Amino acid sequence: MLDRLNDILGGTGLFTRGGFHCEVGDNVPILPDGRIARTLLLVGNAGPEMWRQFEKERNLDVKDPLDSWLLQKLEKASRATGAHLLLPNSGPPFIPLQDWAMRAEPVFRSPIGIMIHPEFGLWHVYRAVLLFAEHIDLPAWSAVENPCDACEAKPCRKVCPADAFTPSRFDAFSCVSHVESAAGRNCRELGCLARRACPVGRRYLYDPDQQKFHTEAMVRAVRLGYGSEDASG
Ligand code: B12
Ligand code: SF4
Ligand code: SF4
Known part of the structure; x- marks a missing residue:
């Protein structure tokens, strides 16, 4: 599934940022059809790649140009994979995105609140949460040191x-x-x-x-x- 998502997002600068199998303490919401979400995947970007692609395609006539560009790409990916899409800024109350990020991939809370990634440093953001009723196999990731x-x-x-x-x-x-x-x-x-x-x-x-x-x-x-x-x- 991660490869498939990355194919769908190809050329956008967006890519999968890992995922996890949901447990009660994760506070993951119930799906709109009443089922429990068993797998959560994150999508995000790092560095300037997504920005450069957005600049090529941006629509100057809309109020939140990046927001609307992202929504197109993310809705396409969630439709194609049958996922329920949650957006980072929905709220308040806000979804506990940074807690989910620590479950999904090796990131740590830096002294300035933003999560630090061993490769991307502070230069990365999460753009979508995809929830699935199915149990999706996920690659294991090994523990790494917190750069801080x-x-x-x-x-x-x-x-x-x-x-x-x-x-x-x-x-x-x-x-x-x-x-x-x-x-x-x-x-x-x-x-x-x-x-x-x-x-x-x-x-x-x-x-x-x-x-x-x-x-x-x-x-x-x-x-x-x-x-x-x-x-x-
Ligand atoms: C509201 C919000 C803001 C508000 C912050 C208001 C405030 N006083 O904190 C504003 C608009 C100012 C803002 C600014 C930015 N934000 Co913001 N923001 C959010 C949002 C939507 C909700 C955060 C929140 O309040 N959650 C509720 C509380 C209860 O959760 P929390 O776990 O306690 O975490 C928050 C704070 O308490 C704080 N925090 C927690 N522990 C600690 C410890 C220390 C020491 C410090 C200093 C802060 C801190 O950090 C969190 C963010 O505010 C999240 C997305 C999300 N759903 O989480 C993005 C999010 C945290 N923001 C993000 C970013 C990138 C930024 C900016 C860098 C963007 C920019 N344009 O410069 C700045 C820098 C802020 C900073 N240095 O922390 C990213 C961080 C990505 C990452 N790598 O971790 C997130 C996750 C969004 C995303 N799409 O990925 N943000
Ligand atoms: S942008 Fe960063 S360094 Fe500048 S005032 Fe805000 S928190 Fe401080
Ligand atoms: S590596 Fe150093 S400078 Fe960078 S966030 Fe961590 S403590 Fe701050």
């Missing part, structure tokens, strides 16, 4: 000019106030300084216009209380 354990300097925690990372949460209003200010040009134009300070997965760094697009959408999400997939990048 070996990173003594932890530069991601030291460079935010707005002190937006508290020990337990992300202070979105501090972040956005800085990003919108004259002093926030670096974050506004080139993306989050804290994220860019991480040494892991640097070859997956986003393109500058990709960083800017997601940062602008994030500011809108915080200021207007309105989120879409455009804000997640």
Whole structure:
């Protein structure tokens, strides 16, 4: 099934990000037809590949261009595989996407809240959850070290000019106030300084216009209380 999904998503920059067999503590919702979901698969992207494909195909006339582009691709994949599609931003209440990611593949919560992947670093996002009533065989993955354990300097925690990372949460209003200010040009134009300070997965760094697009959408999400997939990048 993972190969089939990757074939369907071919050329989009989206790909499967692993999966797991659902257990009660995972809090996976019941399927619309009342059946229990037995398998959960994640789809996502890493680096600039998806962005570049989106740029070639984007429709300038819609309100949330990335959101609508993604929906086309993801609905096609879920229809073709008979899966029930959940989107990351549906909520509140939000689906526990980062908890599911830790069950699906080797990722860890970084000191700045975003999950770190041993290869992609902080430069990856989840775009869809696919739920199946069937038990689907999944490849085993072996345990890997959390890259943050070996990173003594932890530069991601030291460079935010707005002190937006508290020990337990992300202070979105501090972040956005800085990003919108004259002093926030670096974050506004080139993306989050804290994220860019991480040494892991640097070859997956986003393109500058990709960083800017997601940062602008994030500011809108915080200021207007309105989120879409455009804000997640
Ligand atoms: C709401 C939301 C936001 C809000 C955050 C509001 C806030 N104060 O936290 C806004 C719009 C500001 C935002 C911004 C961003 N987001 Co966001 N966001 C979400 C969303 C939809 C829900 C998160 C949530 O509140 N869950 C409910 C709570 C109860 O869950 P939680 O497990 O406690 O986790 C959240 C926080 O508590 C926090 N957190 C948990 N533990 C800790 C520990 C520390 C030390 C810190 C600092 C934070 C922290 O991190 C989570 C995200 O806010 C998720 C998707 C999802 N369904 O999970 C994406 C998601 C977390 N976001 C994502 C991304 C990429 C971003 C941005 C980097 C995008 C950008 N344009 O720059 C920024 C950076 C934020 C950051 N540094 O944490 C990705 C992360 C991917 C990954 N690799 O892990 C997700 C998973 C979406 C996705 N499609 O993949 N986001
Ligand atoms: S800078 Fe270091 S601690 Fe921070 S996310 Fe990257 S590897 Fe982890
Ligand atoms: S975008 Fe800038 S202000 Fe916001 S969290 Fe990142 S470094 Fe801090």
